[in-house]
Amino acid sequence: MPPQPPVCSEAMPLYEYRCRQCDEIFEARRGVDQADLAPSCPQGHLGAVRLLSVFASTGRASVSAPTAATGAPCGAACACHPG
Numbered sequence: 001m002p003p004q005p006p007v008c009s010e011a012m013p014l015y016e017y018r019c020r021q022c023d024e025i026f027e028a029r030r031g032v033d034q035a036d037l038a039p040s041c042p043q044g045h046l047g048a049v050r051l052l053s054v055f056a057s058t059g060r061a062s063v064s065a066p067t068a069a070t071g072a073p074c075g076a077a078c079a080c081h082p083g
Contacts, residue, residue, distance in 0.1 A: 017041070017048040025051070 012029040019026070019041035026048075028039045038048045 016051040016053045018051055019043065019045050019048045021045040021047070 012031055013035070014027050014029050015035055016025060016027050017039060018024070022041060022043050022045055024041050024043060026042055030037070030039070035050065038046065038050075040046050041048050
């Protein structure tokens, strides 16, 4: 197998955890394969639980969204309809 490129920490997902002992909520960058492994909290306690993070985006798109009028159920805006 060819060597794998180094993993950039900025490309890793950011997960939110809560410590079961001190109730502190903290974030940790971890690979997807390590998301369920409980990290220790900043106070050093073990056994944190991963929280369901909420993501919200506000604002307006600068380009109008495609419609299904193009004949494709996805509106022809996906990678399966180039050009």
